[in-house]
Amino acid sequence: MPAEADWPGRPGAFITVEGGDGAGKSTLARSLGACLSESGHTVRLTFEPGGTELGRRLRSLVLDPELAMGDWDETWLFLAARASHVQDVLKPALAAGELVLSDRYSDSTLAYQGYGRGLDIERLRRLNSEATQGLTPDLTLLLDAPAEIGLERTRARSAQADRIGDADLAFHQRVNAGFQKLATDSSDRIVVIDASRDASHVLMDALQIVNDWLDARVSAS
Numbered sequence: 409m410p411a412e413a414d415w416p417g418r419p420g421a422f423i424t425v426e427g428g429d430g431a432g433k434s435t436l437a438r439s440l441g442a443c444l445s446e447s448g449h450t451v452r453l454t455f456e457p458g459g460t461e462l463g464r465r466l467r468s469l470v471l472d473p474e475l476a477m478g479d480w481d482e483t484w485l486f487l488a489a490r491a492s493h494v495q496d497v498l499k500p501a502l503a504a505g506e507l508v509l510s511d512r513y514s515d516s517t518l519a520y521q522g523y524g525r526g527l528d529i530e531r532l533r534r535l536n537s538e539a540t541q542g543l544t545p546d547l548t549l550l551l552d553a554p555a556e557i558g559l560e561r562t563r564a565r566s567a568q569a570d571r572i573g574d575a576d577l578a579f580h581q582r583v584n585a586g587f588q589k590l591a592t593d594s595s596d597r598i599v600v601i602d603a604s605r606d607a608s609h610v611l612m613d614a615l616q617i618v619n620d621w622l623d624a625r626v627s628a629s
């Protein structure tokens with residue numbers, strides 16, 4: 409369902425940052441948010457799973473390496489976190505005209521639970537649509553780096569075990585290939601950025617893409 413169906417004339421802009429573990433999304437979202445704020449935008453920086461108190465609690469459950477759960481259990485937890493994020497954070501921020509920048513959103517469920525775990529993609533699309541009330545990002549920056557590089561980065565930065573991050577290399581490779589497939593299928597919305605380079609180059613590309621998109625939006629209105 410296109411965003412416009414449920415969100416007629418919403419004034420804000422909704423941009424998501426996606427990618428595999430260790431692709432550098434959180435670093436990019438923070439620096440991009442700061443640059444856009446400096447140039448006068450009212451930026452709302454948020455993330456999934458999290459972004460609300462319920463989301464934060466669900467996040468600690470879903471990532472807990474001590475907690476065994478099935479692939480669908482995992483999916484429902486991400487969807488519940490997303491539903492509260494949409495209702496309590498995204499919807500009010502967009503209605504207020506803010507530029508919302510979310511570190512992960514519904515493409516992560518398609519890539520991790522769909523392509524990574526092997527769950528049915530069309531069913532996941534329908535469930536995403538329910539959980540998000542049809543809210544689709546206007547623009548998605550997909551940070552692409554080989555899974556080996558991503559995992560090296562996450563292991564160097566944290567020794568903390570994580571039920572999904574600690575899955576084997578083949579899982580993370582399927583996730584990355586899944587993201588690529590999503591980018592090909594939604595090339596009007598998803599822009600791929602080479603994230604194997606250092607953070608300053610990734611930020612420069614991202615800023616250019618977002619500014620071009622914002623300019624095009626103004627010219628079209």
Ligand code: TYD
Nearest residue numbers: 428429430456457486512516517520572573
């Ligand atoms: P996080 O520590 O936020 O990792 P990252 O910094 O890479 O985003 O943990 C979130 C993990 O949850 C990450 O491995 C991706 C995974 N995830 C899913 O599997 N499905 C989802 O729908 C979302 C939002 C995240």
